[in-house]
Amino acid sequence: MFQNKTILITGSSGFIGSNLMKRLLIEAENCTLIGFDNNNDYYDVSLKEYRLDQLSQIKTKNTYKFIKGDLADKPLLESLFRQYHFDIVVNLAAQAGVRYSITNPDAYINSNIIGFYNILEACRNHPVEHLVYASSSSVYGGNKKIPFSTDDKVDNPVSLYAATKKSNELLAHAYSKLYNIPSTGLRFFTVYGPMGRPDMAYFGFTNKLIKGETIEIFNYGNCKRDFTYIDDIVEGIVRVMEKPPIKKTGEDGLPLPPYKIYNIGNNNPENLLDFVQILSEELIRAKVLPKDFDFEAHKKLVPMQPGDVPATYADTSELEKDFEFKPSTSLRQGLRKFSEWYYDYYILGNKNNE
Numbered sequence: 599m600f601q602n603k604t605i606l607i608t609g610s611s612g613f614i615g616s617n618l619m620k621r622l623l624i625e626a627e628n629c630t631l632i633g634f635d636n637n638n639d640y641y642d643v644s645l646k647e648y649r650l651d652q653l654s655q656i657k658t659k660n661t662y663k664f665i666k667g668d669l670a671d672k673p674l675l676e677s678l679f680r681q682y683h684f685d686i687v688v689n690l691a692a693q694a695g696v697r698y699s700i701t702n703p704d705a706y707i708n709s710n711i712i713g714f715y716n717i718l719e720a721c722r723n724h725p726v727e728h729l730v731y732a733s734s735s736s737v738y739g740g741n742k743k744i745p746f747s748t749d750d751k752v753d754n755p756v757s758l759y760a761a762t763k764k765s766n767e768l769l770a771h772a773y774s775k776l777y778n779i780p781s782t783g784l785r786f787f788t789v790y791g792p793m794g795r796p797d798m799a800y801f802g803f804t805n806k807l808i809k810g811e812t813i814e815i816f817n818y819g820n821c822k823r824d825f826t827y828i829d830d831i832v833e834g835i836v837r838v839m840e841k842p843p844i845k846k847t848g849e850d851g852l853p854l855p856p857y858k859i860y861n862i863g864n865n866n867p868e869n870l871l872d873f874v875q876i877l878s879e880e881l882i883r884a885k886v887l888p889k890d891f892d893f894e895a896h897k898k899l900v901p902m903q904p905g906d907v908p909a910t911y912a913d914t915s916e917l918e919k920d921f922e923f924k925p926s927t928s929l930r931q932g933l934r935k936f937s938e939w940y941y942d943y944y945i946l947g948n949k950n951n952e
């Protein structure tokens with residue numbers, strides 16, 4: 599894997615960022631790996647600290663440093679880029695979540711718009727080999743044509759979150775064209791797994807079920823999601839990081855934008871009701887829920903929520919073509935890993951070992 603590179607991962611206390619950092623700490627060689635995050639309290643901060651703690655315990659052949667800071671702090675980013683001269687930047691820090699953007703729009707503008715602009719400016723002033731950044735399947739909004747392809751028009755976001763992610767792709771395109779910055783945007787499709795995000799449905803369902811509460815399944819269960827296991831996402835990011843879009847010159851003598859967008863999703867959407875059925879079985883298997891748990895009595899079918907979309911389904915042919923990779927972890931395997939981790943972390947309280 600990577601050798602002698604200086605790599606910045608923003609959002610490194612987050613779900614995807616911490617898993618990516620873990621993989622690099624284990625597999626990269628002689629690299630300088632800088633994690634960056636403001637550790638905000640959008641969800642339980644102790645989970646972010648736990649992830650950082652896990653990272654600091656890994657024996658590594660690399661230099662690792664975590665810096666606590668905010669993407670909206672332009673002078674801080676500028677000084678970091680000046681100091682480290684990053685070869686690769688992976689921007690995963692963002693205000694995530696669709697529903698929260700309805701009540702807290704400012705957080706999305708600060709982190710996803712101003713923060714991302716600051717990253718682009720820093721890459722402009724301190725050229726990098728590759729900028730990789732997180733976009734989202736939510737950019738497809740209410741598109742009816744499935745599977746969702748990166749060739750499809752995505753001009754109809756149905757949440758502010760989706761609008762900020764689409765804006766990131768547009769801003770990155772302009773910076774790639776103007777300053778010849780190789781950039782790749784990754785549209786992730788509903789990522790889940792151990793050490794995941796408590797604000798996401800599968801995690802929230804689990805928290806409720808163990809308290810004996812009833813879970814609400816939106817759109818009367820008539821929802822399909824392309825659930826993607828965290829290790830598949832990390833594998834996809836690593837492969838993409840290694841291969842920036844090639845710089846080329848156009849007929850006008852100006853650089854063609856070295857710019858790419860890929861979907862990273864399972865390419866196999868599952869019905870939400872099937873998903874929660876497997877989740878409940880795996881939670882019972884992992885002893886998070888009792889053997890005789892009556893799942894039917896704890897679920898309620900309710901209407902669609904604002905900002906939600908009925909289906910997500912990733913066309914991953916471009917990813918397969920360019921990187922010979924396609925996510926392959928089954929829901930059963932992935933939810934088993936999640937349930938076992940949940941048991942260990944929350945039920946046994948083993949917050950210091952994985």
Ligand SMILES: NC(=O)c1ccc[n+]([C@@H]2O[C@H](COP(=O)([O-])OP(=O)(O)OC[C@H]3O[C@@H](n4cnc5c(N)ncnc54)[C@H](O)[C@@H]3O)[C@@H](O)[C@H]2O)c1
Binds near residue numbers: 610613634668669790
């Ligand atoms: N998890 C998914 O299903 C999913 C799907 C599509 C896209 N994404 C995108 O992938 C990226 C990573 O998602 P995640 O699931 O790991 O989310 P996460 O919330 O666990 O991680 C994001 C991290 O960014 C940090 N952060 C937020 N704003 C910041 C700021 N202004 N400055 C510094 N740090 C900041 C947070 O503290 C958090 O630790 C995000 O950009 C998200 O929008 C995630």
